[in-house]
Amino acid sequence: MTFEPLVSDFYNYESLLTGQEQAALLALRGYLEAEVRPIIGGYWDRAEFPLQVVPKLAELGVLGYAWDETRAFPNSAMFRGFVAYELSRIDASVSTFVGVQNGLTCGSIAVCGSAEQRAEWLPRLASGEVIGSFGLTEPQSGSDSAQGLRTTATRDGDNWVLNGTKRWIGNATFADVTIIWARDAADNSVLGFIVPTSTPGFSTEKIEGKISLRAVQNADITLENVVVPESLRLANAHSFKDTAKVLRLTRAEVAWSAVGVAAGAYEAAVAYSKERVQFGRPIGSHQLVQDLLAKSLGNITASLGMVVRASEMQDRDELRDEHSALAKAFCTSRMRETVAWCRELFGGNGIVLDYEVARFFADAEALYSYEGTREMNALIVGRAITGHAAFA
Template sequence: MTFEPLASDFYAYENQLTDVEKESIAELRAWLEADVAPVVNDYWERAEFPMQVIEPLARLGVLSHGWEETRRFENSAVFRGFVALELARVDAGVATFVGVQNGLATGSIAVCGSAEQRAEWIPKLASGEIIGAFGLTEPLSGSDSAQGLRTIATRDGDDWILNGEKRWIGNATFSDITIIWAKDADDGQVMGFIVPTSTPGYSATKIERKISLRTVQNADITLTDVRVPESHRLQNANSFKDTAKVLRLTRAEVAWAAVGTSIGAYEAAVRYATDRVQFGKPIASHQLVQDLLVKCLGNITASIGMVVRVSEMLDRGEQRDEHSALAKAYATSRMRETVAWSREALGGNGIVLDFDAARFFADAEALYSYEGTREMNTLIVGRSVTGKAAFV
């Protein structure tokens, strides 16, 4: 399949991809534009997830990128970033599903699981045979998860008993397993558990009335004396530092998804401005509209440069927490500006789903907040540059 660079990748960063990676991007893009773009507004309006996308995502190898046991072919972090960009360029909800399935759920097992756990669970997640979720955030614990978790794990012979609550857990209304992070009742250290959602005492309730990422099925989870065997405890998750290893890897891909969301809104604005005629000519020929579009493109271009570099650092083993934190904080901030300017270019039509910009505008708000708010990521970077922690 022929690869065509995106016009919105103004400095052609995609040219850094290998020929094989470009072919994979072209295949993914063709499927997204043919099968996802035409239906996603309807699913967004109904607040339903298009379940039919899971099998093609698995077939295209998207659910197995990055993990050795299931790698479709050798690929770089830069390539995985462009995959996240392509997904979010069409729908941030599908990008979020993949981020949870492949990044957070599979990633937790890949980073913190034993060899036996990786061999058992990762192939099933990569094939889409099972769906995963990631349970860290709680009703009363979000940004302070490192110290503030209230979910407790109590050892009982060869089992663990989990009690607590989780909130905002993506995929959780239809997941087969959820990675639950809980504090050890004995020493207070954070541990991770692979919890089948059919386990007695586990319940998930969909969060309703959202204005952002409506296709993502977020849930409140209640854990009441949920018993899991020691074999389901992530064997290499012994403190929140291990949890943070997973978040560092996925945070950069959220930054990539923010760039994709920006591009989706910008491309919708360009299409509209080219077609919409006012005062006898397309509004794209008006100076003020061109100013909006160029500001959008500047934000996108600067953000692509940042996320490409942070992924290159990951490939070289040089990326640290503050690097991915800066990328997430910056790219999501520029995204917020870009989707607003793009929506503005559509005038009144910018607030209806028909022209796509409204959906990107609304979905951007969730990306701006999840996987670390701008403020928390700023403090991670601030600690790095000053040597002083200012979290409390």
């Protein structure tokens, strides 16, 4: 297959990737187009996750590729961003699964774990042998996770006893391990634990009735005297600042995913504009339709420019919290605007799953909110601009 830029990559940012990265991205694209796109609408409608895609994603090197213990070849943050973009332009639920597995689960272990923990867990997560989830958000704390964390960890000899609840935890219903963040009952520090979901006292309940990311299996988690050995405490997690190191990386990737969702809606709209005939000619020949497409492409192109630059900074270890926050806030806002324009182009057909734009339109709402709301990310940027925190 010849590598050609997508219609949504108007300035051909993909040409910045190395030849090896382009080949890997092309292999992923071929699989997603042939095997995932045809089935994902049904899974989304039934609120089920297609677990059969996990082994192939692992075979393609999509899982765990950011870390030295797992990646098959040297790859850039921009490549990893384009993987998120590629996944999201097909389906945001599959992209979210990969983001939880890679960025949040692998990321927590890679950033906060010991060398021994990295060696034990990262290859197993990258192979798909182990599926992970990330337990930070709680029923009473979302945006205020840094201060509102209520789950406790109490030292008991060589073990820790965890008690508390978590909410909105992606992959949790079928995960093998969950990274649980809790406060040390002794000194109030924030600790992280690799918790096997089979541990007595660990239970999950799927959140039903979602209108967004329906294929993602979000769950409430209850921890009742869950005993975890000291060997499963993340060795280098001592405060919320360590948790934030993980979120900084994943927040930038969510920005990439947001651009991918916008691109998926745009590509669907371009195809529909050429096929749908009204008043005797394709609607793509109408001025107002072309205006919607041009505005959508402008949003996507501007957002791609931002995330490409953020990835370049990440590779040079220059990416700060405010950089990730601005990318997440801006790109998800432009995504929300873009999917609305694309859905508008479909008229009544845009609200049924027969047309993919409906799924992108609905899924955009979840990406707009998770990994930090637009308002919270704006305040992170505002603090960097003014030197004053205005979170409360």
